[in-house]
Amino acid sequence: MSASLKLSALALGVTARVKDFPKTGTTFVRLREMGLLPGTPITFIRAAPLGDPLEFKLRGYHLTLRREEAEQITIEA
Amino acid sequence: MSQLPSHITGSGKKRPAHADRTPVYALVGNPNCGKSTLFNALTGLKQKVGNYPGVTVEKKIGETYSQHGKPIKIIDLPGAYSLAARSPDEAVTRDVLLGRRSDTPQPDRILCIVDATNLERNLYLVHQILDLGRPVILVVNMMDLAESSGLQLRVDRLEQALGIPVIACEAVNGKGLVELKLAMSRSDLPLARHSWDIPVAVAPAVAELQASLTDNDGRSPLVARAEALLLLTDFDTVRVAGSTPLSARTTDILATWQKHWEGEGTDWAGTLVGSRYAAITKLCVDIVQQTGATGPTTSDKIDAIVVHPLWGWVVFGGVMTLFFLSIFTFAQGPMEWIGDQTASLANWLKATMPEGDLRSLLTDGIIGGVGTIITFLPQILILYFFIGLLENTGYMARAAFIMDRLMSRVGLNGKSFIPLLSSYACAIPGIMATRTIEDPKDRLVTILVAPLMSCSARLPVYLLMIAALLPGTTMPVLTKVGIMLLMYALGTAGAFGFAWLFKRTLLKGRPPMMIMELPPYRLPGIKDVALHMFERAGLFLRKAGTVILGISIVLWFLTTYPKHPDATAAATEQIAYSFAGRAGHAIEPVIKPLGFDWRIGIGLITSFAAREVFVSSMGVIFGAESANDDTTTLRVALQKATWPGGAPVFTTLVCFTLMVYYVFAMQCMSTVAVVKRETNGWKWPLFQIGYMTGTAWLVCFVIYQTGRALGY
Ligand SMILES: Nc1nc2c(ncn2[C@@H]2O[C@H](COP(=O)(O)OP(=O)(O)OP(=O)(O)O)[C@@H](O)[C@H]2O)c(=O)[nH]1
Numbered sequence: 001m002s003a004s005l006k007l008s009a010l011a012l013g014v015t016a017r018v019k020d021f022p023k024t025g026t027t028f029v030r031l032r033e034m035g036l037l038p039g040t041p042i043t044f045i046r047a048a049p050l051g052d053p054l055e056f057k058l059r060g061y062h063l064t065l066r067r068e069e070a071e072q073i074t075i076e077a
Numbered sequence: 078m079s080q081l082p083s084h085i086t087g088s089g090k091k092r093p094a095h096a097d098r099t100p101v102y103a104l105v106g107n108p109n110c111g112k113s114t115l116f117n118a119l120t121g122l123k124q125k126v127g128n129y130p131g132v133t134v135e136k137k138i139g140e141t142y143s144q145h146g147k148p149i150k151i152i153d154l155p156g157a158y159s160l161a162a163r164s165p166d167e168a169v170t171r172d173v174l175l176g177r178r179s180d181t182p183q184p185d186r187i188l189c190i191v192d193a194t195n196l197e198r199n200l201y202l203v204h205q206i207l208d209l210g211r212p213v214i215l216v217v218n219m220m221d222l223a224e225s226s227g228l229q230l231r232v233d234r235l236e237q238a239l240g241i242p243v244i245a246c247e248a249v250n251g252k253g254l255v256e257l258k259l260a261m262s263r264s265d266l267p268l269a270r271h272s273w274d275i276p277v278a279v280a281p282a283v284a285e286l287q288a289s290l291t292d293n294d295g296r297s298p299l300v301a302r303a304e305a306l307l308l309l310t311d312f313d314t315v316r317v318a319g320s321t322p323l324s325a326r327t328t329d330i331l332a333t334w335q336k337h338w339e340g341e342g343t344d345w346a347g348t349l350v351g352s353r354y355a356a357i358t359k360l361c362v363d364i365v366q367q368t369g370a371t372g373p374t375t376s377d378k379i380d381a382i383v384v385h386p387l388w389g390w391v392v393f394g395g396v397m398t399l400f401f402l403s404i405f406t407f408a409q410g411p412m413e414w415i416g417d418q419t420a421s422l423a424n425w426l427k428a429t430m431p432e433g434d435l436r437s438l439l440t441d442g443i444i445g446g447v448g449t450i451i452t453f454l455p456q457i458l459i460l461y462f463f464i465g466l467l468e469n470t471g472y473m474a475r476a477a478f479i480m481d482r483l484m485s486r487v488g489l490n491g492k493s494f495i496p497l498l499s500s501y502a503c504a505i506p507g508i509m510a511t512r513t514i515e516d517p518k519d520r521l522v523t524i525l526v527a528p529l530m531s532c533s534a535r536l537p538v539y540l541l542m543i544a545a546l547l548p549g550t551t552m553p554v555l556t557k558v559g560i561m562l563l564m565y566a567l568g569t570a571g572a573f574g575f576a577w578l579f580k581r582t583l584l585k586g587r588p589p590m591m592i593m594e595l596p597p598y599r600l601p602g603i604k605d606v607a608l609h610m611f612e613r614a615g616l617f618l619r620k621a622g623t624v625i626l627g628i629s630i631v632l633w634f635l636t637t638y639p640k641h642p643d644a645t646a647a648a649t650e651q652i653a654y655s656f657a658g659r660a661g662h663a664i665e666p667v668i669k670p671l672g673f674d675w676r677i678g679i680g681l682i683t684s685f686a687a688r689e690v691f692v693s694s695m696g697v698i699f700g701a702e703s704a705n706d707d708t709t710t711l712r713v714a715l716q717k718a719t720w721p722g723g724a725p726v727f728t729t730l731v732c733f734t735l736m737v738y739y740v741f742a743m744q745c746m747s748t749v750a751v752v753k754r755e756t757n758g759w760k761w762p763l764f765q766i767g768y769m770t771g772t773a774w775l776v777c778f779v780i781y782q783t784g785r786a787l788g789y
């Protein structure tokens with residue numbers, strides 16, 4: 001089995017699957033509604049020029065997340 | 078005759094008055110999927126279109142005609158990712174759909190628009206909407222983009238699976254509109270095959286909430302079920318209930334269940350969302366196919382430069398410089414042309430009309446006021462052209478992405494930067510755009526600081542002052558650009574500074590998250606940019622022809638009467654003796670420490686209506702003073718103005734201070750009205766006038782007094 005790591009630690013251009021993230025909080029429910037669910041493939045595209053936020057690609061669209069939120073999401077390769 | 082079927086009596090002929098009521102369609106979909114583009118194509122109206130999420134923030138009703146010539150009402154709505162609204166714009170959509178807005182007819186049928194390039198996420202909202210049990214037509218838009226990215230969509234299969242009309246469409250090119258019109262004209266629309274299993278864990282709760290919503294909140298059974306499901310994915314039940322709060326019984330049931338689930342460790346919201354997505358994934362299996370490998374798209378390549386740590390800033394700076402340069406170069410010719418036309422009109426009037434009050438009203442009042450203002454039309458056009466490019470290419474969302482880090486320093490997020498950028502054009506659309514901000518406090522902070530961004534109405538003031546800044550010399554273009562950039566920078570810095578202050582004091586709160594969709598770049602439709610630009614130019618001219626004309630006439634009257642007892646008195650003495658002059662003199666003590674005389678004071682008072690009125694007022698006042706000399710331009714007239722002792726009024730320092738005053742002061746009635754509406758009361762607009770104008774006075778005091786001490 002592959003080890004789980006944080007979404008914020010994903011390398012540039014690499015795709016992984018979402019494993020888990022906090023269940024409550026409006027932010028995370030909204031992320032689910034936007035299709036970020038356990039098992040969804042997600043690719044790290046780039047960081048903003050000042051290092052934060054981060055840009056990801058999932059389900060055919062690009063989404064921004066702050067590092068702080070990405071740290072609470074775990075992924076598996 | 079009246080026995081004929083309705084499609085026969087309805088075609089061509091006038092419909093009988095008792096015909097069944099006009100069907101109302103709501104246009105619903107995720108942000109930026111092309112709703113307004115489609116709305117415009119169907120209705121011929123000009124809703125604003127732009128390539129970033131959150132362009133439309135208020136409903137708009139339009140009309141089109143069915144295949145049989147019957148009217149159909151269409152409501153364009155703000156985009157939403159989910160019916161569990163998180164921000165005021167999404168709440169508009171939810172409330173219209175659930176029939177909670179008294180000013181809007183409840184839609185009978187729903188036009189769901191989805192973006193073909195990310196069908197699954199778009200179908201989530203559709204899935205929620207199908208719960209409402211109303212006839213739905215599904216429009217799969219952006220088929221061109223899906224095709225070019227190698228996606229194959231079997232629209233026919235989607236139609237079979239759902240059992241409702243599904244129409245492939247390219248709203249920008251008008252493709253698919255005929256088929257859509259046909260579907261919309263059908264008198265019978267099937268209901269969707271929409272059987273999905275509410276997860277076992279939450280099903281009893283949904284049933285109980287549905288019963289309570291029907292019994293205690295007066296909802297119809299279907300709406301009650303849809304709303305019960307929404308309650309489970311929302312953590313702010315007050316907002317879900319919208320204007321009418323939920324009954325105590327319903328709130329109790331929800332709270333009891335939530336506590337129960339928390340105790341059990343059930344992830345109720347996640348389960349619910351997950352089961353919707355499971356249904357959607359199942360639906361999409363045979364429908365979407367990726368053909369061919371996908372390399373980096375054009376959009377990715379552009380972003381590699383635009384969002385690059387180094388090149389990004391170069392692009393940003395380059396665009397800004399180009400913008401200001403074109404204001405001082407391209408605009409110069411047309412501006413002089415307009416100026417010449419108004420001047421020759423004034424001269425012609427002077428030559429043909431006998432001297433008297435009427436001639437003075439026409440030349441000094443109307444041409445002096447309105448004529449001065451419309452010379453700035455070319456610059457206003459350029460400004461709107463640039464903003465239109467930002468909005469329609471997709472750069473707007475990138476700007477928010479790049480600026481988020483800085484915005485987080487002041488306690489806001491990058492999304493607040495979009496309304497601020499829009500405010501460079503005009504604070505009113507900027508303030509409307511804050512509806513996309515989720516957190517009410519962050520939204521309020523953004524509303525409070527948005528008018529500090531230099532808007533198009535300040536442009537004439539800045540340009541006039543820059544022209545008058547250095548007597549007798551012509552300044553190099555780059556110096557002008559530099560001064561202009563400084564003013565814009567000052568306003569922007571002020572907005573950031575006050576946002577920081579407000580977030581730390583009055584409106585404390587956690588820094589918000591930054592969940593935002595970045596749309597792919599698009600070549601801006603020249604039509605979209607041009608339409609918007611000319612529409613704004615039209616508004617500007619209309620304002621010149623109404624508000625500014627009115628104020629100029631009133632001001633002419635107030636500067637002409639009462640007449641000075643000595644009919645041969647100099648124009649300056651006449652104005653000093655007039656009503657306006659007395660008002661100016663009355664406030665002179667307050668503004669004298671800033672280096673402003675009573676005539677500038679008159680301009681400050683009149684421009685409370687709108688900032689450009691300052692320029693027209695100067696035109697009326699100084700135009701009258703130099704009435705005998707037709708060739709003086711306003712600039713020269715200003716430079717000739719003196720204090721009683723003979724010292725010039727418009728020194729370099731005063732011109733500069735005056736520009737800074739307009740950077741900060743709140744001088745716009747329309748903005749005040751919009752802030753009042755958006756914040757539901759007078760408290761915040763009054764606070765805004767106070768803090769902005771107070772800051773303007775203080776900053777100008779410091780600048781002027783320091784400048785004086787340094788010998789300027
Ligand atoms: N390539 C392509 N672009 C489209 C199509 N339809 C709309 N667009 C573009 O998509 C962008 C968004 O269009 P809008 O009509 O403003 O979208 P909206 O759904 O009203 O957006 P919000 O009001 O922000 O929710 C614009 O840049 C349009 O030109 C299409 O079929 N193909």
Ligand SMILES: [Mg+2]
Pocket residue numbers: 112113114125126132133154155156
């Ligand atoms: Mg729209």
